[in-house]
Amino acid sequence: MAELTKKEIVKRLHDLGVDLKKNVDDLKDPHITIPLRTLANAYFDKKDRMIKLGERTQTRTFFNVGQSKKFMQTALVASQIKQLLEQDKPAISTRQLYYILKHSIEGTKENTFDDQATESDPVIEDVEVTINALREQLGLEATPSGVISGPLKYEDLKTDDIIDCSKMGSAGAAIPPNTEPHVVKFKECKADFILVVEKFAVWNLLNQSKFWKKHNCILMTGKGQAARSDRRLVSRLAKEYKIPVYVFADNDAYGYYIYSVYKQGSINLAFFSEKAACPDAKFIGLKTGDIKKFDIAKSNWIKLEGHDLKRLKEISKYEWFQSKEWQAELQAMKDFGYKVESDALVSKSIEFMADTYLPRVIKEKNWLD
């Protein structure tokens, strides 16, 4: 995906309007062709090692009672985005867009939108794939959650501030909602690698023990499932500075999946993978074999429950978990019947994670790819 100009995006939206107008003028049921964002249309590109969106599309028409409302919503979102872009207004959140568009429909008791998560957000994603532009480029921003610290300086082009991520104290630097090059311009990055941790508590401990200074790395967390801008930032740093990415996530099916989203992308945002995936990222969290190897006390193991096993079964079927190593690990976890959280390493000693576990795993390359 080449860098899109705002003008080009406005043109694509305008073209959509021209097509729809032509449908109506021809007295035909107006329709929008939207690439499908389902598992069935996501595929794993083995060459690029990431999840991509397939060729399948859906046709959304107005005169179909089942699609009628969604069609109206799609038209409303597209026309609002176009107007915002034309005016050069500051980017707004998806929630704010929801509020701009929510109103009661004349002559009914219905609203155009009643819920952000189930109605406006999916329609926004539909517009993204239809126009083939990211929401960050459409002037929309999701609420970020990520925090970063380490030897990185960047310029925020929205405010013209220089941010030095090595001087952000114990709180770290908040990752901005938009990390596209037209907002975040990297100035300098001296790190040797990026350490992505799943949980804020783990990031907090490592940041306080000055892990990033000792090991000259960038330390970030997306606080669980990472937001788009967090993933985009990690991906850009890895690509532009050619440094490895290590993901320190929990020893359970959910941790493994969070790692895979950083590495290969997600099904729902398959169209975003090329921008946000880090195909070379390694998993450096606890593996089932490590539990005995590092002598984690049995009192700290957690028995796998039904939902753990179900998720385990699901991810073992994903194409991007088909390597021999991963299949062996997933099988081992199932056989072992227990999982261990990263936090449990603290039970060895407060320093164990920073001083022993992480350096040793990275040095020994005892990771999963």
Add this chain to the structure above:
Amino acid sequence: MANSKAAKTDVQTHKQVSVAEFFEKNRHLLGFNNPAKSLLTSVKEAVDNSLDACEENGILPSITIQLSEIKAGRFKMIVEDNGPGIPKKHLLSAFGKLLYGSKFQTNGGKQGRGQQGIGISSVILYGQLTTGKPAVLISKTKKDDQAHMYVMHIDVKKNEPEIVSDEPFDWSDKPCGIRVAVEMEAKYVEHKQSVLEYIKQTAIVNPHAEITYISPSGDRLDFPRVTDKLPVKSRLIKPHPKGVELGVFKRMLKATSARTIKSFFTKEFDKVGGGTANEIITIANSSIEDGNKTLPEAKRLKLIDGKFSPKYITPDQVEALLLGMQNAKVSRPSLDCLSPIGGGLLRKSLESEFDLDFVHTITRSATVYRGNPFQIEVGIGYGGELDVDGAIKLIRFANKVPLLYQEGACALTQSIKKNNWKPYGLSQSSGSFPTGPAVIVIHMASVWVPFTSESKEAVSGYPEITKEVKLAIQECARSLQRFIGRKRRSEIEAKKREIFKAYSKEVAQAVTSLNEADAYKLTKDQIEKKSLDTLKKLNKIAESMYSTGADIEALEETVEVLEEQEEKAAKQEVEEKQLESEREEEEELMEEEK
């Protein structure tokens, strides 16, 4: 002498005890199980008598029923009709069949309400036994005649009704009729099996009758006459050989005046001529011969000669003759003896009793079960103000008399439950009543309705009967299904129009704004104005869409979507109202604090 006197007293005492005792022992069979049912049975007896009498005499019935509470647990029932009245000389015979309803009839049959009755005399006896009071009867037989008021009671010693007093009565405004007044121990209820329900159902099935009901609380309910046409008179027919059972056959043999067995058959039975009578006897004899083969000579039975007297037929020969009657070729009985309600009238009745969107009725042709002619009629009503969520309402009739009890045991009920209603547009869990806003009426007319028990509230499931009922139900159901289908379709179409209309304006404006360069420079009004052309075209496309009929499946899907949306809107409204009331409460509290 002393001995014989003592014996006579014994007999008298015995008689006296037996009437009261017989009644006590059998009241559950006679319909006097409990005070509530006793009241219903009494009304039913009186009204059925009146309807039968009017019909016999070609009079359009006008019947008034009045119930009043004398004191707790005691009611007075007054039933007045415009029937032929009863002359004094016939009064006793009319009320004389004490505890001896026509259910014991032997000589063939005729479709009549009385068949199910136990006799008005039982009602008089019941009233007398529970209150000690006699019944009061007013009768007038001709326009210019004097009306009489009789006080009647049952003489338990003689086991016969007796007129205690007879006075002239001023009934000059009435050409003829009877009024019966009986006081009794009773309980008044207003549920499924009540006097009111009986009257309502009676009105449905007797469209030629005009009925007025005055309840104990003084409420007056009028059930107007739906037609001035009297129903076809039912005809008495002789029994058909295939419909006669052992006990009845024996009684017929005893009672007949025929001198030979052959003439007994030709005289007492329907559709039996000399040839058929011979065939019956031949079959009987060959079965006797077969039996004789295994018997020693001394014990062998005598063959039957057509010239034998019916009085001297042995029990073994009786059985052989019954076999002959079952197996001989006999043409089916005359079918024109029945009096159905008729589809058109049943429809009118249903429409007058219920507020309905749809009615379909069917009267099947008369046919035969075990030698008895019968006819099934079914009516189905739908929509209106009937309960949408509950089970459908089933109303059963036998010979125009409502069946209020023993619903579960009745073959008519079973036919409804066994039918699969889902394809016809009603929901149903298997083996139970369908649910939906529907009422179904089933009427069985027959010279002999086969009840499951003496209480005569449930019809037996003879295969011929259930087959007829099933066919009638299914024809009505098919017609209902077409109606529901059309209704749903038009509802869906209307909703579709509504939806497209509502969204069209939003879509037209969004498309216009997308199609405009620098749309933000336009005011809302300008966009609206510019979008008018697109809106007009959208409406035009919509119109062309309606005419192309969508298939049922797509429609169903549409309905689901619509229902979901409606539910959501309703839910939201409730939530908003809740919030509002909470807010108001808070404000009130704050003001109070001030």
